[in-house]
Amino acid sequence: MKTQLHRWLEQHREAGIELLQQMVRLPSTQGNEQSVQLLVAEQLRELGMVVEVWEPDGEALGTHPYFYSPRTQFAGSPNVVGVCQGTGGGRSLLLNGHVDVVPAGSLAQWERDPFSGAVVDGKLYGRGATDMKGGNAALLLALQAVQGIGLKLRGDVIFQSVIEEESGGAGTLAAILQGYKADAALIPEPTNLRIFPKQQGSMWFRIEVKGRSAHGGTRYEGVSAIEKSMIVLSHLQELEAQRNLRVTDPLYAGNPIPIPINIGVIEGGSWPSSVPDVVKLEGRMGVAPEEKLDDAKGEMQKWLALLPGKDPWFASYPPELTWFGARWVPGSVDASHPFMAVLMAQYREVSGQEPVIEASPWGTDGGLLTVLADTPCIVFGPGVTQVAHYPNEYIVLDDVFQVAEIIALTLLHWCGWDRMEA
């Protein structure tokens, strides 16, 4: 069966590359996902799936506690879900991949058109090649290969092609609220073929640190918000250290900072010769796989309340903490979950190597599936994050096909199969 799948994928390699090229050449940045979604929907119909295509209702979604998106209008941005009912008696599997890609950024940094889909030295180039159209193509190829060698799955397969992952997961949330769930889920985000049963969550925060303005020549008459923000920054470093000391999960072994607190933006003052009266810090707080977002928020808030112990200024002028923008729900699937065993076995079978099991250092839509849809989700896919979101993003095509083979075998072993009647 492995041999048959492998041969089928080799024989359909050109078509598979063309499919991925087609997907990458459709620049599906936020608001522009329709073309690629219609392409995916067509692929799902060709697989005989019952396909639902719908534009999420932003008004209704907007009231959900897990909703985040900078927009509430999704006209022209459809979600696509295909369902293949099994022949019965097997376990169901949910496959999920997002089609939205981050903007190309500065064109000057790209060596070719960001949406070229060019194939050079076994790599396919373009925004979204790694994050995550390469993974999506692997899913489609896996389903095609299973069908191609004449097998039918016993369990249901649900294929979710979603929007909005890059902006906080509103696409997957909408699909969950549509009622889709399964016995397990797989998202082929770029893990470089490592298996991530756990995913870090994250939330964005803003802290406003206050000072008091004065002329720079008599700066001692004021209070520099920049100096005060230095205290806040080192205070946050201590919180990060404390939180990471608590992370004993062996999946994080070797990771120097499993759940980082990253300060990404600092901005304060407006005039070189004035004492700045406010500094804004913006950052991302990593949330442990088993942690609740609200607990992490509470810990940060309580920690900032300790600042007056470091500097009495903060008793009168406490920094203001707000949570804003994107956040990703963490996810955790137990290593003993039967889907893990199936996936690991197929990885060994195809690669001949022992799989690397880790916890992801970033959030995916997997947290929503695991926590909200009661569908334990594992992340495993081709591509390396080092090129995601960067100029000259690419994916190694061999990895796409190897992942397709592993997923095809996983589908067969998880869902069970019957031979098609001739």
Added chain:
Amino acid sequence: MKTQLHRWLEQHREAGIELLQQMVRLPSTQGNEQSVQLLVAEQLRELGMVVEVWEPDGEALGTHPYFYSPRTQFAGSPNVVGVCQGTGGGRSLLLNGHVDVVPAGSLAQWERDPFSGAVVDGKLYGRGATDMKGGNAALLLALQAVQGIGLKLRGDVIFQSVIEEESGGAGTLAAILQGYKADAALIPEPTNLRIFPKQQGSMWFRIEVKGRSAHGGTRYEGVSAIEKSMIVLSHLQELEAQRNLRVTDPLYAGNPIPIPINIGVIEGGSWPSSVPDVVKLEGRMGVAPEEKLDDAKGEMQKWLALLPGKDPWFASYPPELTWFGARWVPGSVDASHPFMAVLMAQYREVSGQEPVIEASPWGTDGGLLTVLADTPCIVFGPGVTQVAHYPNEYIVLDDVFQVAEIIALTLLHWCGWDRMEA
């Protein structure tokens, strides 16, 4: 004579207030100085002065090492200089005041029209009332009073009404290059009637601190420019401490930071969940009265070169230092200078109190006069800096008239006098 001057100023109080109101009501922000300059020129002509009104030649000025302005076109922004030739045998005095005012800023913070000139409870309100039209009015009143009581000065008086002080002194520089100089100079910037024989200089700088970008979830793969900037900031605090330890001038007694290094602006990163790869710091370096600008620049540059000793990162990625924008030349007049004695005596005579002698915590055009025009300049005037550049700027009118009286007496005692022929 003091009694006569005092009586004259009391009798002409209403006219004096109206003159200051007229000046404040002309909103002479940068580029809009013409109306108030023509008013001043008219006042000088009425005093019998020979008046020169000219728009500085930005092209020619621009090549001067002491030139700084964000513009090189001064059409509509004339300088005004009036000269009153003395009867002979006396010392000359240069009086200098700037007419440019900083913008009103947010109108919401003003209780009334920023250019109202309204008089309430002995205070005259409006942008520029303190900085420094109140001082300019005091100069004009002093000259009027001397003439009013029938006296003629033996030494020459040069009255400079200049533009561009707020932007780096191009107006005074232009007047100096026109050839005006004298045995001493006085600038009535708002010292709150303290006498400043020395003035701090200052320069603006920018430091770019470098990091290396990475995703916030794996922030250990990057180098945070924000964390590196914390090291740079504390390194600069040490430099400030070292420089101020060297300041032993008793005129700075009681000043906690005679020559501050103020960081006014910090800006870095653009995305909460990315590691920021660059942080920009902008600040103002105070320069001691006897220090040379270039020496201070060199010290800062050398100090930053020590950073690799604190963190080897800086050996590969040294912060970039640039000097930009405004700078003010420091000035220093020896306490034993005879003009000091004359001014101090008149202060005692009018106020009945011992004068407070200090060094200014900010730059004025006095440094240019002292250093470049060889005209030792002392700063002494009405008004408090706490309201300068702020909403609801005002000046206490009694202070304007007291300073006018002190300056009138100073003119008489410095320049010498003769009684006018009837």
